[in-house]
Structures are given as C-alpha cells and as structure tokens.
Amino acid sequence: MGKQLARPRYTVEARRVIMRCPPSAIADVHAIVESCEYLAVVRTLEPEAAVIELIATPDTIDDTLDLARVIERRLDAEILHPRPAAR
Numbered sequence: 499m500g501k502q503l504a505r506p507r508y509t510v511e512a513r514r515v516i517m518r519c520p521p522s523a524i525a526d527v528h529a530i531v532e533s534c535e536y537l538a539v540v541r542t543l544e545p546e547a548a549v550i551e552l553i554a555t556p557d558t559i560d561d562t563l564d565l566a567r568v569i570e571r572r573l574d575a576e577i578l579h580p581r582p583a584a585r
Contacts, residue, residue, distance in 0.1 A: 513559040515552040515566045516543070519575035524548055527569055538562045549578070 515538070519527055524542060527550055531540045538552040554562035569575050 510555055513554045513556060513562070514579065515554065515559075515562055515577065516549065516579040517552070517566060517569070517575050517577050518547065518549050519569070519573055521545070521548040523573045523575065524550060526573060527575070530569060531565065534561075534565060537565065 517527070524545070528540045531538055531552060537558050538554040541551050541553060543549045543551055552562050552566060563580075566575075566577050570577055
C-alpha cells in the first residue's frame with residue numbers, strides 16, 4: 499500500500515460576517531468582495547431572503563468588517579452578525 503499523507507498540524511478558525519442585502523445586490527456583493535483578493539469568501543445562505551455570509555480568517559476579519567460596513571451604507575444592506583457594539 500502507498501504511504502499515507504500526513505495531516506496538517508494547524509487549523510484556521512473562520513470568522514463570519516452575516517449580512518442581508520436587497521436580492522438584486524447579491525451579485526454586486528460577490529463582485530466587490532472577490533475584487534479584494536484573499537479578503538473573504540462570499541456565500542449566499544438564503545437566496546430568497548438575500549442573506550449572505552463573508553467568511554474571513556482571523557487576520558482578515560477587521561478588513562472584512564470594514565468592507566461590510568461600506569457595503570451596508572452603499573448597497574442598503576444590514577450586518578446581522580456580529581452585532582455592532584453599543585455606543
């Protein structure tokens with residue numbers, strides 16, 4: 499039998515930003531985030547409700563949240579998670 503490949507000794511914990519946007523803006527969100535190479539991965543969770551998630555790594559989560567706030571303002575979206583801190 500062939501030699502078994504060793505498993506990686508590290509893991510990366512994904513960080514999630516969940517948003518709701520107008521259904522017509524889902525493709526725009528995908529394009530915007532994908533244009534920021536290696537920032538996050540976009541996944542549509544509920545197409546009918548226009549709920550999407552941005553999946554980031556611990557070292558890109560702050561920039562991903564900044565981008566999500568811009569998307570929130572420009573595309574009439576709403577960040578559902580994480581909730582903004584109370585002021």
